[in-house]
Amino acid sequence: MAGYNLEAIEAAPLKDDVDIVIPTIRSLDFLEQWRPFLQHYHLIIVQDGDPSIKIKVPGGYDYELYNRNDINRILGPRANCISYKDGGCRCFGFMVSKKKYIYTIDDDCFVAKDPSGKEINVIAQHIKNLETPSTPHYFNTLYDPFRDGTDFVRGYPFSLREGVQTAISHGLWLNIPDYDAPTQLVKPRERNTRYVDAVMTIPKGVLYPMCGMNLAFNRELVGPAMYFGLMGEGQPISRYDDMWAGWAAKVVCDHLGFGVKTGLPYLWHSKASNPFVNLKKEHKGLHWQEDMVPFFQNLRLSKESDTAAKCYMELSKMTKEKLTKVDPYFEKLADAMVTWIEAWEELNPPVKSEASEEVNPQVKKRQSDGKDVKAN
């Protein structure tokens, strides 16, 4: 029986193992509505824009707040790899966290209701997604087989039913969908009213457009690959921060044998950012994605890259080799990817094994079990 006892997870959603990372250049009033679900958790707020502006954190929350001065103080010269004036600055919060899981949410997102009218506990659902296996190698037509009331369907090989560890849980949005500027411009009144009651594993070898507004992941498995790029002020591109991270993290997950899920939970996305401003910010991305996506689809990481950090360093080299011909920006991005890993490893020194070489805890576990985590 594939079902897991998820009730325990629902009741005590791992509050000491999760940090909530929020990028903001506006206000944190939205947290008032999230109290029933988020107040148990520690917040890491990354304040973008002018650091002299004091933002108010609603009372009752346990938090750490970083503005640009803090980022510069903590990272020194390496701070130049963190975007300025772009939601991608959030990845600084991923780096300073010490927790196993990250949940990141935008400041214009609110609690949604499911079709029964029940308020959706996004954290509980993301934890369920992350704590149950993924099935990237063979699609289960009844969707998530580890959900209560479902299972693997007939014709699903038993050798594949163990699944693989889930590294990323990608949630969705009711009301304002995450459309690019051209789509927003031609469909200004379109709202997403469709609640699809499903969680699916994104098959191995398939990329997807990862949106950062309702996203959770396992830092220990894939943290170093969740770099939201170098975007915003001083850069030729913006609003492709989460896309870059999503493509990179997916190829890393595929390579390391981890899974990525998308679907539930939903939240209510309330603010349509200005499509004309967005068009200016993201127009190069609209062109370059025709090169970036095939780049990620066709690359092959080497077997020596057995941790997310090593994969990311290899990705940086490939980015410089293959994408600089698209635009010199990618050489700068490739360098920033290296800086990101250096900063990550400075703040998160790898676990030392008895043999005193550095191994990723996941790899060490695999070795001590004597069996490799067989990809599903």
Ligand SMILES: O=c1ccn([C@@H]2O[C@H](COP(=O)(O)OP(=O)(O)O[C@H]3O[C@@H](CO)[C@H](O)[C@H]3O)[C@@H](O)[C@H]2O)c(=O)[nH]1
């Ligand atoms: O310069 C900035 C701009 C924004 N932020 C913070 O980032 C998130 C998302 O901002 P916003 O809601 O305006 O963006 P959307 O178009 O609705 O969302 C999509 O674009 C991505 C931004 O890159 C986002 O992840 C997508 O879902 C908010 O919290 C802003 O306060 C910022 O810090 N700096």
Ligand SMILES: [Mn+2]
């Ligand atoms: Mn938004």
